[in-house]
């Protein structure tokens with residue numbers, strides 16, 4: 373499947389008409405919350421305006437961290453995504469209770485985007501997304517979406533909602549793990565769903581691949597920048613790497629503002 377190269381560093385959120393930077397920042401497995409706070413607070417000055425967090429990360433500590441960053445820098449500087457654990461999806465009441473707990477930790481009346489972290493295996497997809505839709509209907513999220521949903525699950529989710537639309541499917545997508553390109557990405561482009569690519573650096577492993585390194589040498593960028601640029605060159609794709617080091621933030625932000633050529637993209641498509 374060939375994808376047209378998307379040269380825009382602002383990516384649409386579903387069909388909302390709203391855009392976010394092509395690179396956002398994740399908050400999973402933070403080791404040093406003080407350093408992570410400095411990175412997230414500096415992100416807007418590097419052109420990065422979206423943060424991904426979840427109820428699960430640090431058992432709530434990551435949402436609290438994001439709350440501190442928002443209070444420090446300003447609410448308008450960020451598009452905030454958080455994610456709900458699937459066991460809350462059994463009823464609308466449980467959904468609303470869990471959502472309010474996330475909002476309390478974030479110190480917000482509502483988030484920009486709430487996602488189901490992964491499908492709840494004991495419930496039909498239609499039931500869980502309809503229960504989850506309560507967060508939109510009660511004004512606790514401006515948009516809703518899913519994470520780790522297959523093409524089939526995403527289709528059912530889209531068809532089951534009554535008042536909201538699925539704007540995002542957050543999935544594992546990196547230069548080394550490209551399953552998404554075989555079906556989900558095509559469907560997302562067709563349906564106007566944004567793909568948030570998680571673990572886009574494979575925890576740094578992408579920088580070791582010989583072809584990524586060779587392309588990086590050729591284009592005068594770092595392997596990390598090549599690996600991220602490959603992802604954001606796809607229509608509808610926002611990459612959400614995680615870092616708690618300012619020097620890594622600079623390198624990550626430097627993946628925007630330019631694009632790999634068609635030949636290099638083809639090489640990277642086929643290499644890994």
Ligand SMILES: NC(=O)c1ccc[n+]([C@@H]2O[C@H](COP(=O)([O-])OP(=O)(O)OC[C@H]3O[C@@H](n4cnc5c(N)ncnc54)[C@H](OP(=O)(O)O)[C@@H]3O)[C@@H](O)[C@H]2O)c1
Pocket residue numbers: 397398399400401424425489519520542543569570571572573574575576596612613614615616617619620621623624
């Ligand atoms: N929906 C889901 O199920 C799901 C699953 C996994 C992840 N996520 C989200 O996606 C985010 C990113 O995924 P991830 O944290 O799994 O993995 P990742 O972003 O691929 O890798 C993060 C690791 O890469 C290192 N790193 C960052 N910038 C670097 C650079 N320039 N050079 C070398 N190493 C660098 C970081 O270390 P330093 O901190 O030291 O820079 C960190 O250890 C998560 O934080 C989370 O928000 C979602």
